[in-house]
Amino acid sequence: MRALVVEDDARIAADLERALAAAGFLVEHVADGESAWFRGGTENYDLIVLDLNLPRLDGLTILKRWRSEGCESPVLILTARGAWTERVEGIDAGADDYLPKPFRMEELIARARALVRRAGGRGTALQQVGRLSVDLNRMTVAMDGVPVPLTPLEFRLVSYLALNRDRTIAPTELLEHLYGDDDSREANAIEAVITRLRRKLGPGVIGTRRGFGYHLEGAAPEAGA
Amino acid sequence: MRALVVEDDARIAADLERALAAAGFLVEHVADGESAWFRGGTENYDLIVLDLNLPRLDGLTILKRWRSEGCESPVLILTARGAWTERVEGIDAGADDYLPKPFRMEELIARARALVRRAGGRGTALQQVGRLSVDLNRMTVAMDGVPVPLTPLEFRLVSYLALNRDRTIAPTELLEHLYGDDDSREANAIEAVITRLRRKLGPGVIGTRRGFGYHLEGAAPEAGA
DNA sequence: CCCGTGCTGTCAGCAATCTGTCAGCCAGGG
């Protein structure tokens, strides 16, 4: 899961980064409105945390621009306490949730996770796909109820597949969502992780559509499998 | 265990702090309603002791706001003797227990402990996890019934793990619950305590999920063991 | 008031694990 944090207060930003990272997100951070607009419009995020008070360019404006540009990432806005109107405007502008400042990190994480799941059209933290189950809160994976130990990277990969079970995911997309802008990696890195995952999960779990990408077996797109 | 004391009477506050600290809590203290609201809404506490008579902002109001913001920490309110209505209102507002003033410290401690345990979904003061048992009242720990002497910090760490046995706890979370806002410590401090604990408890008690965190062996999340 | 003791954080070196790359192999499609 790739997340963008748009926040100018360095301390809050650091806290956000730490908490989201601990929750399994790959976090990127920008501090001013212009970079935010650019990044959000250019890259694909699974979640954007947006502070409304920003230097250079107002948060609401950015959000509207993103939406008009076709950016569909779920956006969680941070509003000033009691700024009622801001919330309404935020929702109008296309925010998916809001959280008044100050807030508890725990709560932000909970909402962030909920947003990501909802964006995938799925509500629960426990994702079931065929014999495979992925617990996004505990960050555990099991086959037929038997726990399978995964490394952080492997876990991020399966959970991404689980949350997007109805599509076939191109390797380039995985690259992007697992590593962010750090494009210093070959596409082959994904293949390596897939191999290791298959070894741990057994056959018949992760399918390949030659030329397109990967998907979880037992979900929709068996079409050309 | 991290506790917040909201109390304006300096003398009572000092007593509370001392007693709770002696009972193994990491105590933070605020004296007026506004700071209380802020702290409680921002930080994660395992227990909040809330006096209802407060300057600047009434205790009940604060409690209601916390609850509406999604704060789920157990709250123990201190009411004036015989203030019947206050108790009812308190429970309505989301308090978990109340104690009429004046009270004996022993009783407060007992109730505080009970609240913390209940919040973890566990009723008993004696936590059993595998060969390990943690007595939250006596603040003692035993392996196979044999007492193991622990330092205060070590005890706080194991009891936190015991009360959250069904999850894997990230080092950052431990940092937060063992030291509060005092973030002047390196993540390595946790590793040091873990090492010392393992030396005392023996192997096979505290497990590591590399990249995720720590957990007690013999509990649920073996997935990454 | 000084000293000793125990507690705890930091540091530095070590060990284990993770992960990206490479090179060769395999399989499917045309």
Place this chain on the structure above:
DNA sequence: CCCTGGCTGACAGATTGCTGACAGCACGGG
């Protein structure tokens, strides 16, 4: 039958966690 894309085992650098040693600090005794 060849070619391309994908798979895989081996290797090496990078990360992460572990541990022993040391030092600062608080506390209690004399």
